[in-house]
Amino acid sequence: QDQLVESGGGLVQPGGSLRLSCAASGRTLSNYAMAWFRQAPGKEREFVAAIRWNDGTTYYAGSVKGRFTISRDKAKNTVYLQMGSLKPEDTAAYYCAAGVNRGSLYSTASYDYWGQGTQVTVSS
Numbered sequence: 001q002d003q004l005v006e007s008g009g010g011l012v013q014p015g016g017s018l019r020l021s022c023a024a025s026g027r028t029l030s031n032y033a034m035a036w037f038r039q040a041p042g043k044e045r046e047f048v049a050a051i052r053w054n055d056g057t058t059y060y061a062g063s064v065k066g067r068f069t070i071s072r073d074k075a076k077n078t079v080y081l082q083m084g085s086l087k088p089e090d091t092a093a094y095y096c097a098a099g100v101n102r103g104s105l106y107s108t109a110s111y112d113y114w115g116q117g118t119q120v121t122v123s124s
Contacts, residue, residue, distance in 0.1 A: 002026035002113050004096045009118030012086055016122070020081040022096030022115055029053040033101050034072060034079040035111060038092035038120075045095065049081060050105040059105055064090075086122045093117040 008020040020036065035050035049070040050059045058070050069082040079096065097111035104110055 004098060004113055004115035006094065006096045006115040006118040009094060009120045011121045011123065013124050014087060014122055016086050017082070017084045018086065018120060020083070020094055020096075020118060020120075022079045022081075024077045024079070024098060024113075029074075029077060029098065031101055032098050033105050033110070034070075035097045035099075035105060036070065036079075036081045036094055037097060037108060038090075038094045039117075040092040043092075045108055047106045047108075048094070051079060052101060061106075083120070086120075088122050091120060091122050093119050 003025045005023050006020060008018060010018060012018050032053045033050050034053060036048040037045050038048050039045040047061050048064055049068055051070045051072055053072060067085045072079045095117045096115040098113040099111035102110060
């Protein structure tokens with residue numbers, strides 16, 4: 001069964017760091033793109049970052065570029081989101097997604113599989 005399981009969320013102070021993990025099981029990820037999206041209460045789910053599994057090309061939303069880093073470990077079938085210089089506006093549920101390379105990587109419609117989400121709260 002295809003499954004994405006996120007971990008690593010929590011409460012952090014402004015300026016702090018967190019690393020999210022997303023472990024994929026049930027399929028190989030060749031020709032896939034993996035991404036992180038986030039959704040705050042009352043807002044639409046928005047793109048955060050993506051990585052092409054095969055060549056490691058990365059993409060970022062303007063609001064997180066320079067603060068967040070997406071990476072993958074092929075041996076562990078896991079994608080990571082290293083988040084730094086966190087701000088209160090980064091507070092959201094963060095979702096991992098996987099999709100065959102097609103369409104815009106910035107769109108939720110390009111992803112077929114989603115994790116259950118992990119909460120990140122940035123507050124003093």
